[in-house]
Amino acid sequence: MSSRLKRWGRGLLIALGLAIGILLIVVFVINRQTPSRGKDALRIPTVRVVAVESLPFVVEARGYGTARPARTWDATANVPGRVVERHEDLESGTLLAEGTLLLEIDPSRYRLAEAEAQAQLASLAAEQAQLKREAENTRHLVALERERLELAEQELARIQRLASSGSVSRSRLGDERRATLAQRQTVQSLENELQLIPSRRQRLEAEVERTTTRLDQARRDLEDTRFEAPYDLRLGEVEAELHQYINAGQRLFRAEGIEAAEVVAQVPMDMLRRLLGTQTVRDAEDGILDIAQRLDFSAIDAEVTLVAGKSARWPARVVRIANGLDPATRTARVVVRVEEPYRQVAPLTQPALVRDMYVQVRLASRAPNPRMVVPATAVHQGEVYVVDSDQHLVRRPVRVAFEQHDLAVVTEGLEEGDSVIVDDLVPAINGMAIDPRRDEELARRLRRQALGEKS
Structure with a gap:
C-alpha cells in the first residue's frame, strides 16, 4: 500500500511540474513583444x-639646395716676393669693407723696374728730339748744297764753251769737272742721310713702344703687389703669413662677397613644368634661344628657408635655370639669388645666409585661370x-x-x-x-x- 502511494505521489509531482512549465510558456507567449528598430538603427551619419x-x-614648386656666395675671390699671387704687410684681421670668418688693404708683397724691385723704364723713355725722347733736329739741319744743308751744285753746273757749262773755242786750257776744264762731281757727291750724301732718317725714327719709335710695355708691366706688377678688397667680403681660408716668401701662382686666401648669395635648388621636373606653365613664353622665331629671355622670371616669387630653422627666411628672385639635370636625382637646377644675406642678422632667429647652408627654395606663380x-x-x-x-x-x-x-x-x-x-x-x-x-x-x-x- 505504501509503495503504491509513493508511485502516485511521484506521478503527481511530475504532472504538477509539467503544468507549471506549460503555464509559464503560455504566459511568456502572451506577454512577448515584437522587435522594434531603435534610434541607433535609424541614425543618419x-x-x-x-x-x-x-x-x-598659386602654383608652387619646391626644391632643396645649398647656399653659396654670388661672388668668390681666390687671391693668387701674380708676382713673387716677400709679404711685408698683412692686415691684422686677415683671418677666416672676418668681415672687411671694400678698399681695405689685406696684404702687400715687397714692391721695391718693381718700383726699380718702373724707374728704369721711365729713364729709358726719357733717353729715347732725347734721341727722338735730336733726330728731329738733325733732319731739319740736313734738309737745310741739302738746300744749300743744291744751290752750290747749280752754280757749279753753270760754271762747268761756261768752261766747256770756252774750252771748245780754245779760250781756256784743258786742265782748267778738268778741274771744273772734278769740282762739279765733288759737289754732286756732297748733295747725294746729304740726300742719303735724309732717306735714312725715317728708318732711324721707326727704330726709336719701336724702342719707345718696347720700353713703354716694360713700364706698363712694371706698373702692373707693382699693382699686383697690393691686395685690396674689391667689395665688402668675408674671409675664408687664409694661407699667407707675414714675412713669408710668395711664389707667382701661389694661393694667398679666399674671400666671398656678402652683397648677394645664390642657391642652386633641385626642383622636380613635374613641379617646374607646372610652374613654368603659368608663364607666357616668347616665340623663338626672333632667334632668342635662352629660356631666361623667353620667360619672365620676375613674375615668379621665390623664398629661401633654412631647413634647420624654419623661422629663418630670405626673399629671393629667380635668375636662371642651370644647364642639364642633376645626374643623381634627375631634377632641374633652378638658381635663385638672395640680396644682402647679412642684413638684419639675429644670431638666434635670423642667421646670415652663408656657404653650404642647407635650405629649401619655394617658387610660386599665380595660374592664369x-x-x-x-x-x-x-x-x-x-x-x-x-x-x-x-x-x-x-x-x-x-x-x-x-x-x-x-x-x-x-x-x-x-x-x-x-x-x-x-x-x-x-x-x-x-x-x-x-x-x-x-x-x-x-x-x-x-x-x-x-x-x-x-x-
Whole structure:
C-alpha cells in the first residue's frame, strides 16, 4: 500500500511540474513583444562638406639646395716676393669693407723696374728730339748744297764753251769737272742721310713702344703687389703669413662677397613644368634661344628657408635655370639669388645666409585661370563622395591633375556648387542617406591654401 502511494505521489509531482512549465510558456507567449528598430538603427551619419568652387590658384614648386656666395675671390699671387704687410684681421670668418688693404708683397724691385723704364723713355725722347733736329739741319744743308751744285753746273757749262773755242786750257776744264762731281757727291750724301732718317725714327719709335710695355708691366706688377678688397667680403681660408716668401701662382686666401648669395635648388621636373606653365613664353622665331629671355622670371616669387630653422627666411628672385639635370636625382637646377644675406642678422632667429647652408627654395606663380580644388583627403582612389540634392551619397569618379600640399586640383568629374564630403566615411555606400554640414572654416582655409598663404 505504501509503495503504491509513493508511485502516485511521484506521478503527481511530475504532472504538477509539467503544468507549471506549460503555464509559464503560455504566459511568456502572451506577454512577448515584437522587435522594434531603435534610434541607433535609424541614425543618419553626419558629415562635413564643402562646396566646390573655382579659386584663384598659386602654383608652387619646391626644391632643396645649398647656399653659396654670388661672388668668390681666390687671391693668387701674380708676382713673387716677400709679404711685408698683412692686415691684422686677415683671418677666416672676418668681415672687411671694400678698399681695405689685406696684404702687400715687397714692391721695391718693381718700383726699380718702373724707374728704369721711365729713364729709358726719357733717353729715347732725347734721341727722338735730336733726330728731329738733325733732319731739319740736313734738309737745310741739302738746300744749300743744291744751290752750290747749280752754280757749279753753270760754271762747268761756261768752261766747256770756252774750252771748245780754245779760250781756256784743258786742265782748267778738268778741274771744273772734278769740282762739279765733288759737289754732286756732297748733295747725294746729304740726300742719303735724309732717306735714312725715317728708318732711324721707326727704330726709336719701336724702342719707345718696347720700353713703354716694360713700364706698363712694371706698373702692373707693382699693382699686383697690393691686395685690396674689391667689395665688402668675408674671409675664408687664409694661407699667407707675414714675412713669408710668395711664389707667382701661389694661393694667398679666399674671400666671398656678402652683397648677394645664390642657391642652386633641385626642383622636380613635374613641379617646374607646372610652374613654368603659368608663364607666357616668347616665340623663338626672333632667334632668342635662352629660356631666361623667353620667360619672365620676375613674375615668379621665390623664398629661401633654412631647413634647420624654419623661422629663418630670405626673399629671393629667380635668375636662371642651370644647364642639364642633376645626374643623381634627375631634377632641374633652378638658381635663385638672395640680396644682402647679412642684413638684419639675429644670431638666434635670423642667421646670415652663408656657404653650404642647407635650405629649401619655394617658387610660386599665380595660374592664369582659376582652378577647382578640393582637400586631398577627400579623394579616395580616384573618387570623391558627393551629396546630391536628396542628401544621398554619390560616389563620383574624378580626374586629379596634381596635388599641392593638402589640395587636389580636379579637372574632370566635379562642377561648381557640388557638395563634397571631406570626412573619411566608413562604409561609404552609394545612395545612403547623409546629414551634411557645411564646414565654413575649412572652406576659408582652402581659399588661403589655394593662394599659397599659410593656413
